[in-house]
Amino acid sequence: MFELFTLNRHILETQRAFPHATGSFTGLLQYIATAAKVVAREVRQANLAEHLGTSGAVNVQGEVQQKLDILAHNVLAKLMVESGYLAAMGSEEEDHEIITPNDHRRGQYVVNFDPLDGSSNLDANIPTGTIFSILPRISSSKEEPNVTDCMQPGRRQVAAGYILYGSATMFVYTTGAGVHGFTLDPTIGEFLLTHPNIKTPDYGTYYSANLGNRLFWSEGVRRYLDDLNLDDKEHGKPFSCRYVGSLVADFHRNLLYGGIYLYPSDSKANPGKPKPKLRLLYEANPLAMLVEQAGGKASDGHRHILDIVPQGLHQRVPLFIGSRQNVEELESYINRYERS
Numbered sequence: 001m002f003e004l005f006t007l008n009r010h011i012l013e014t015q016r017a018f019p020h021a022t023g024s025f026t027g028l029l030q031y032i033a034t035a036a037k038v039v040a041r042e043v044r045q046a047n048l049a050e051h052l053g054t055s056g057a058v059n060v061q062g063e064v065q066q067k068l069d070i071l072a073h074n075v076l077a078k079l080m081v082e083s084g085y086l087a088a089m090g091s092e093e094e095d096h097e098i099i100t101p102n103d104h105r106r107g108q109y110v111v112n113f114d115p116l117d118g119s120s121n122l123d124a125n126i127p128t129g130t131i132f133s134i135l136p137r138i139s140s141s142k143e144e145p146n147v148t149d150c151m152q153p154g155r156r157q158v159a160a161g162y163i164l165y166g167s168a169t170m171f172v173y174t175t176g177a178g179v180h181g182f183t184l185d186p187t188i189g190e191f192l193l194t195h196p197n198i199k200t201p202d203y204g205t206y207y208s209a210n211l212g213n214r215l216f217w218s219e220g221v222r223r224y225l226d227d228l229n230l231d232d233k234e235h236g237k238p239f240s241c242r243y244v245g246s247l248v249a250d251f252h253r254n255l256l257y258g259g260i261y262l263y264p265s266d267s268k269a270n271p272g273k274p275k276p277k278l279r280l281l282y283e284a285n286p287l288a289m290l291v292e293q294a295g296g297k298a299s300d301g302h303r304h305i306l307d308i309v310p311q312g313l314h315q316r317v318p319l320f321i322g323s324r325q326n327v328e329e330l331e332s333y334i335n336r337y338e339r340s
């Protein structure tokens, strides 16, 4: 029987470390936890409630929107506006930033989120996830909140986390004081602490990548991944390839077991002009904060993800994330084989 250490209690005890805290940050995290429970319920009932399938619309990413993408976005956006703690938000499912209407209380925080990452897998009952990133508002309370509030480097995040809709529903987050994992007990509707102070192994022997894109990667990335399949027992090679095709699920496994997730730029759709896929503000940055808090590393191949100055709300970046030694070895291959 797990001790009944709920997410709410953990958030409140974290607040006690800040004597001047107003409770806004605590309140915002609790609203996100509530949204997580609602989305979890809808994802779990999707097959039964005919929530599966596409909405017929295409989002700003050019991706077909699943019905649950829109549902998850609407739940999060509604609760964030109603919380009164938010000035603005950025969502994968909305072309532009969402400014809290001026007839609602506007708070001192900003949230960027991917409401339901990996949703194209839903019809196959494969795990999906919600990813969120919390930033301090930079516009003054006398100014209109704007997109620059959303577009801050990842180092400015005050919290980040994800909800994994897997065999269990997990809420994993950090406020800069370690990474903590909670598992939803649906019988009491509470997230219970099951993974306190998660630390990722310095070196892992799992890698996650879509090898179908190998021909379209840069030379350094290709050589790195080919070498992971060598017979080199001293370095735990050949590694095991584990690729769910759902970022939160792949990231979570590597966080606990050790390893590296790679989504390099590829020239599949644009010969000679490699393009990245994953989004900086609501995928790479929050996961980068989590992995660094857990002792790992997140890079675009040359720079720390958290140091990148955003150029757009839906900016995409190459992402190499996981155990520190694995990411640094990948970077050494890029430095050795690619003239930047």
Ligand code: P6P
Binding pocket: 117, 118, 119, 120, 210, 245, 246, 247, 248, 250, 278
């Ligand atoms: P591919 C899902 O669309 C996603 O954004 C991540 O969750 C996942 O890791 C990746 O894309 C899968 O992309 O090109 O391998 O299907």
